[in-house]
Structure formats: structure tokens, C-alpha cells
Amino acid sequence: MNKTNPKNCLPENYRSACPIANVLDIVGDKWTLLVVRDLMMGKHRYGEFQTSPEAIPTNILAERLKRLEAAGLVKKDFYQDNPPRAEYFLTSKGADLGPILQAMGQWGAQYIPGIVIPEQFGPAEIRD
Amino acid sequence: MNKTNPKNCLPENYRSACPIANVLDIVGDKWTLLVVRDLMMGKHRYGEFQTSPEAIPTNILAERLKRLEAAGLVKKDFYQDNPPRAEYFLTSKGADLGPILQAMGQWGAQYIPGIVIPEQFGPAEIRD
DNA sequence: GATTAAACTTGCAAAAAGCAAGCGACTTAA
DNA sequence: TTAAGTCGCTTGCTTTTTGCAAGTTTAATC
Numbered sequence: 001m002n003k004t005n006p007k008n009c010l011p012e013n014y015r016s017a018c019p020i021a022n023v024l025d026i027v028g029d030k031w032t033l034l035v036v037r038d039l040m041m042g043k044h045r046y047g048e049f050q051t052s053p054e055a056i057p058t059n060i061l062a063e064r065l066k067r068l069e070a071a072g073l074v075k076k077d078f079y080q081d082n083p084p085r086a087e088y089f090l091t092s093k094g095a096d097l098g099p100i101l102q103a104m105g106q107w108g109a110q111y112i113p114g115i116v117i118p119e120q121f122g123p124a125e126i127r128d
Numbered sequence: 129m130n131k132t133n134p135k136n137c138l139p140e141n142y143r144s145a146c147p148i149a150n151v152l153d154i155v156g157d158k159w160t161l162l163v164v165r166d167l168m169m170g171k172h173r174y175g176e177f178q179t180s181p182e183a184i185p186t187n188i189l190a191e192r193l194k195r196l197e198a199a200g201l202v203k204k205d206f207y208q209d210n211p212p213r214a215e216y217f218l219t220s221k222g223a224d225l226g227p228i229l230q231a232m233g234q235w236g237a238q239y240i241p242g243i244v245i246p247e248q249f250g251p252a253e254i255r256d
Numbered sequence: 257g258a259t260t261a262a263a264c265t266t267g268c269a270a271a272a273a274g275c276a277a278g279c280g281a282c283t284t285a286a
Numbered sequence: 287t288t289a290a291g292t293c294g295c296t297t298g299c300t301t302t303t304t305g306c307a308a309g310t311t312t313a314a315t316c
Contacts, residue, residue: 010242016181017244019236020165020229030156030273037148046294053144057274062295083281085294093239099231101148107228108147111221114138116145157303174263185305190264211312213262 026071027097031056033104035064036090036097039074040121044087068094075127089127098124154199155225159184161232163192164218164225167202168249172215196222203255217255226252 015021027033034056038049049061056064065088068074073094078086098121109117143149155161162184166177177189184192193216196202201222206214226249236243 014242015183017242018162018165018181018246019233019240019243021162021182022240022243023232023236024158024161028156028158028161030152033152033156034146034149037146047292050294053146054149055143058295059275059297060273083293096235096238100228100235103227103231104151105147107224108151110224112147112150114142114145115147115150118146159304175261178263186264187266187306188304211262 023100026067026073027100031060032064032068033097033101035061035068036073036094037101037121039088039090039094040098040101040124041118042122042124044089045085046088073097077127090124091128092126095124095126151228154195154201155228159188160192160196161225161229163189163196164201164222165229165249167216167218167222168226168229168252169246170250170252172217173213174216201225205255218252219256220254223252223254 010017015025027036034052034054035049038052043049043052046061046065049056049065050058065074065076069076069088072091075089075091076086077089078084101121105117108115138145143153155164159182162180162182163177166180171177171180174189174193177184177193178186193202193204197204197216200219203217203219204214205217206212229249233245237245
């Protein structure tokens with residue numbers, strides 16, 4: 001271990017101590033926040049996410065749901081065993097991403113021509 | 129052209145009419161918003177961005193600055209010709225990403241252990 | 257004249273994304 | 287009572303993006 005490397009003072013594999021950088025390491029890609037958006041709009045099942053107009057590839061959807069669950073943003077609740085079928089819900093940690101989505105929605109509404117403001121997020125059901 | 133494809137009604141290469149999806153197509157990756165963050169913190173030159181603790185690869189920095197400029201979020205101002213040297217500034221469109229960064233900062237401060245809240249963004253200088 | 261520096265560019269390997277097909281466990285229609 | 291269909295994924299493979307290191311250009315400094 002190199003004592004002169006300041007990253008040794010950080011939790012492992014943090015890029016930096018900056019909150020923004022760390023948030024981006026969780027949701028900084030083109031798909032993750034769209035899944036969160038769908039969860040906020042009341043979607044809960046795999047097939048429902050696939051009906052969104054962006055048409056997320058199925059392998060990426062599966063992987064993102066796993067990552068969101070691993071990060072504690074999403075809870076996977078099985079409602080039957082055979083075949084295993086589950087519903088996905090935001091935890092309070094995940095639901096607290098709401099302000100980020102809202103800020104994005106506002107910016108997009110202001111600056112991107114031709115967009116359609118979606119029906120407001122309902123009060124997303126939370127399961128911790 | 130397939131008239132039954134609803135995407136034909138959208139501006140070219142939009143994934144959907146959702147503002148969030150469109151914002152993610154601009155800033156939805158691990159680096160772009162860190163460059164915007166640095167601009168908000170008063171950094172303006174290529175070398176300054178490279179001093180940030182996340183250590184952005186130089187080719188990615190160059191490409192992101194080009195994309196931000198192309199998207200109208202950043203203005204490149206040359207302050208000498210030979211060799212060509214420029215400073216980068218947020219436009220008002222770029223500066224209006226502030227609420228997104230603030231929302232991320234807040235979420236990170238609340239949920240990511242070991243992060244350090246950076247000195248507040250100054251009132252970023254805007255050049256349109 | 258050699259070294260250093262700033263702001264990039266280029267080349268190449270590694271990782272992630274995207275697409276299509278497959279799979280296991282039921283459900284429904286013939 | 288098969289046969290076809292659905293749901294929630296997984297697998298294999300190609301393409302794109304990322305990441306790292308080294309190189310380039312112009313000029314100032316030693």
C-alpha cells in the first residue's frame with residue numbers, strides 16, 4: 001500500500017470523496033434512471049419495464065435490476081415460487097432519487113424541443 | 129419508412145419523448161456531469177479539469193468537452209491563437225444543470241458514507 | 257540547444273452495450 | 287393431450303465505448 005496515494009483514505013473503489021462522483025457510480029449511465037423512473041410511475045414487473053418506449057434490452061434490464069437491488073435502491077418481492085415471479089419496489093433510499101429525476105425532467109422540459117411531459121409520478125409505493 | 133413506428137414522430141434519434149431519457153442522452157454517463165461540476169466550481173482550462181481527484185482520462189475529457197460544446201452547454205473561448213489555447217465556460221443552458229447536481233449532491237451526502245461535501249459551487253460564471 | 261509544459265490526438269486492449277436466440281416452468285387453445 | 291404461447295430471464299456474439307499509455311505540436315524556459 002502506498003501511503004502517498006490519497007485514494008487509500010477512501011472506501012475501496014470510490015473514485016473520489018465527492019458525492020456527485022459517487023452517485024454517478026451508481027446511476028451514471030443511460031438506463032438505470034429510466035428503470036427508477038418507471039418504478040416511480042408505478043411499474044413493478046419485468047414485463048412492464050419492457051413496455052417503456054425506450055425499449056431497454058432485456059439483458060441490460062436484468063442486470064440493472066440486480067445492481068439496483070444490490071445497492072439497496074430496490075427491493076425484489078417474490079409473489080410466487082414456481083416459476084419464480086417477483087415484483088420490484090423502490091426502497092426509501094431509491095425513492096429519494098426523486099429530486100434528481102425531477103430536476104432532470106424540468107431541465108429537459110425547458111431545453112429539449114419536442115418532449116412530452118409525462119403524467120406526474122404518483123406517490124411511489126415504498127418497500128424497505 | 130414505417131408509418132407504424134411511433135418513433136418516426138420524434139426528432140431524429142430521440143429514444144423517446146420523455147425528458148428524462150433525453151437528458152440522459154446528453155449527460156447520462158460517468159464523466160460528463162463531473163466536467164460540469166468542475167465548471168461550476170470555477171475551473172475553466174483543460175489542465176484544471178485534469179487535476180480533479182477522479183482523474184478523467186485525457187481523451188475522454190477532450191471528447192466530453194466537444195460534446196458539451198456541441199450540445200450548447202459549454203462555450204469555448206480562445207484567449208490566444210498560437211498555440212491555440214482556450215477556456216471553457218458554462219452557458220446558461222449548461223448552468224441550469226445546477227439543480228441536477230445539487231440533487232445528486234444531497235442524495236450522496238445522505239446515503240453514501242465517507243463522502244465529503246465540497247465547498248459550495250460559486251455563482252458559476254456564464255458565457256452565452 | 258535541451259527540457260518542460262499545455263492541450264490535445266492516436267493506437268490498442270479491455271469493458272460495456274446491443275441484438276438475437278434459447279430456456280425452463282407454467283397456461284391456454286385446439 | 288399435445289401444441290403453441292407467455293413470462294422472466296440467460297447465453298453467445300458483435301459492435302461500441304472506455305481506459306491507458308505514448309506521441310504530437312507550438313512555444314516558453316533553463
